[in-house]
Amino acid sequence: MVPAARRLSFWRWGYEDVLPDPALLERTLASARAFFGEHAVSAEPRPAPRLEAISLPPPRVSLPAALAAFATIDPHERARHTLGRAYRDIVRGLACDFSCAPDLVAFPEDEADVARLVDHCAGARIAVIPFGGGSSVCGGVEPRVDGHFTGALSLDLSRMGRVLEIDAKSRAACIEAGAFGPAIEDALRPHGLTLRHYPQSFEVSTLGGWIATRSGGHFATLQTHIDDFVESIRVVTPKGTLESRRLPASGAGPQLERLYCGSEGTLGVITRAWMRLQDRPRFRASASLSASDFLAGARAVRALAQSGLHPSNCRLLDPVEAFTSRAGSGAEAVLLVAFESAHHEVDVDLERALACARDHGATLRESTTRDGERRPSQAENWRTAFLHAPYLRDALIQRGLLVETFETAVTWDRFDAFHTALHEETTRAVFERCGAGIVSARITHAYPDGAAPYYTVIAPAPRGHEVAAWDEIKTRVTDAIVRSGGTVTHHHAVGRDLRDAYAREVPREYREMLAAAKHAVDPAGILNPGVLLS
Numbered sequence: 001m002v003p004a005a006r007r008l009s010f011w012r013w014g015y016e017d018v019l020p021d022p023a024l025l026e027r028t029l030a031s032a033r034a035f036f037g038e039h040a041v042s043a044e045p046r047p048a049p050r051l052e053a054i055s056l057p058p059p060r061v062s063l064p065a066a067l068a069a070f071a072t073i074d075p076h077e078r079a080r081h082t083l084g085r086a087y088r089d090i091v092r093g094l095a096c097d098f099s100c101a102p103d104l105v106a107f108p109e110d111e112a113d114v115a116r117l118v119d120h121c122a123g124a125r126i127a128v129i130p131f132g133g134g135s136s137v138c139g140g141v142e143p144r145v146d147g148h149f150t151g152a153l154s155l156d157l158s159r160m161g162r163v164l165e166i167d168a169k170s171r172a173a174c175i176e177a178g179a180f181g182p183a184i185e186d187a188l189r190p191h192g193l194t195l196r197h198y199p200q201s202f203e204v205s206t207l208g209g210w211i212a213t214r215s216g217g218h219f220a221t222l223q224t225h226i227d228d229f230v231e232s233i234r235v236v237t238p239k240g241t242l243e244s245r246r247l248p249a250s251g252a253g254p255q256l257e258r259l260y261c262g263s264e265g266t267l268g269v270i271t272r273a274w275m276r277l278q279d280r281p282r283f284r285a286s287a288s289l290s291a292s293d294f295l296a297g298a299r300a301v302r303a304l305a306q307s308g309l310h311p312s313n314c315r316l317l318d319p320v321e322a323f324t325s326r327a328g329s330g331a332e333a334v335l336l337v338a339f340e341s342a343h344h345e346v347d348v349d350l351e352r353a354l355a356c357a358r359d360h361g362a363t364l365r366e367s368t369t370r371d372g373e374r375r376p377s378q379a380e381n382w383r384t385a386f387l388h389a390p391y392l393r394d395a396l397i398q399r400g401l402l403v404e405t406f407e408t409a410v411t412w413d414r415f416d417a418f419h420t421a422l423h424e425e426t427t428r429a430v431f432e433r434c435g436a437g438i439v440s441a442r443i444t445h446a447y448p449d450g451a452a453p454y455y456t457v458i459a460p461a462p463r464g465h466e467v468a469a470w471d472e473i474k475t476r477v478t479d480a481i482v483r484s485g486g487t488v489t490h491h492h493a494v495g496r497d498l499r500d501a502y503a504r505e506v507p508r509e510y511r512e513m514l515a516a517a518k519h520a521v522d523p524a525g526i527l528n529p530g531v532l533l534s
């Protein structure tokens, strides 16, 4: 549950009372000026939008008295539930464009409330947009719904944020869908347990959102996505409540909970899930290595991913990314490797991994073993920058910079050509649209058969055309990804923004199967219309 004393910003990342570190912001702005020229960075930040200046469309629908008690038309809440947290959302927020605000925002306290709301909305043809932390970066929570609906209701699960039960014997917990990352870990810590799922958006995203988007955690190999931790799930649909059986594994047909992983609110409202847990790690060992360039580093990553060692971190930063995140000088690629365990020391694993990486051309820079002590400096610098990045990003956007990321995955046989083509096409698109720019890359997740490269774009945004410019760049990037055999998303989900590209990635028959599944539980089509499926 969001602590009552703290409010989440209605237009930018995170809590209203948290701002980026001023020294870091100044340093980053100075680098941007040095790189792009003085003109590229506004002297003053674009003013934050004020609620009073925003004209929200009048609500078109209302709820019966019994349901109205936990719904609101409060302008702060309607604005906060209008946009996700992608670059194009922050820019539209700064421009006070909240034109597709939900008519209502509901905060159910329990599953019965959810069921009654869904039931009413199905009868009244009100679109229901399930909402966790609202950190979607693909238009997943934006009530962009057509005239087929009488209105749109954003269904915010944040008041359903408890860890309900812990089964220590099976090492699993029943957790409500609206639980935010920190609340989950706070509840599990006293039991020596962890869900061990840390997306960068951990602070302001929820279990239900993670499952609905097949979120990718911070850990680079083995259990990378939330899917692996879902033991069973409970979902409210207009046709009733569905629950899958708690089982460690099953060969009985396609699994219900797997169908809901990645359903993005279109097949039902996830209300709770039994999640597989792990003992909290105590032993850690990490190292940073350098490689002559990104593709050379990728060869070491592939060797590690295929070694059977399963490092918890195996993150490759290209020279630019290493420089901007203060993990390296900018002359070489940096490979961060880490192991952790609750049960045994991991220095031997690290030694094996280092030998493997060295065999593939990487050079050791720093290595540390610890149990519970401070992280080594380069890994620590990288981690601090990583968690701080969203606050910093929005402050940079206020100064006129375009800052955005995208991600994908591809098999190793195509990796080099894929990355080279994608990097070139992105750079070309950024230069043509913005006149200058930096495109950096990292590998966030590594598999025996491929990897997930992740790209960051920083450029002077064309003033007044920020959204159009990014949309054009992203369209070209997405075309290049689909053309070259990658996926349109490794973990950011499809939402409304990538729906058409996703349609090019999967067979028509499969989309029809999904549509039929939706029709079976949501015949009126009220659940997050326009997301995933047209």
Ligand SMILES: Cc1cc2nc3c(=O)[nH]c(=O)nc-3n(C[C@H](O)[C@H](O)[C@H](O)COP(=O)(O)OP(=O)(O)OC[C@H]3O[C@@H](n4cnc5c(N)ncnc54)[C@H](O)[C@@H]3O)c2cc1C
Residues within 6 Å of the ligand: 013, 084, 085, 086, 129, 130, 131, 132, 133, 134, 135, 136, 137, 140, 141, 157, 177, 178, 198, 199, 200, 201, 204, 205, 206, 207, 208, 209, 210, 211, 212, 213, 214, 215, 216, 217, 218, 264, 265, 266, 268, 269, 270, 271, 390, 491, 492, 493, 495, 528, 531
């Ligand atoms: C700065 C930043 C960093 C990010 N880092 C990562 C990262 O490291 N890894 C990653 O995977 N993603 C990342 N994301 C994307 C985003 O945080 C994830 O998609 C996350 O899983 C969304 O969780 P949420 O609770 O905020 O969901 P929301 O944004 O509220 O919703 C996302 C989608 O899930 C649906 N949904 C939400 N709750 C439910 C529910 N209970 N039942 C059914 N449907 C539901 C919504 O309708 C919507 O379609 C990042 C985003 C930002 C802005």
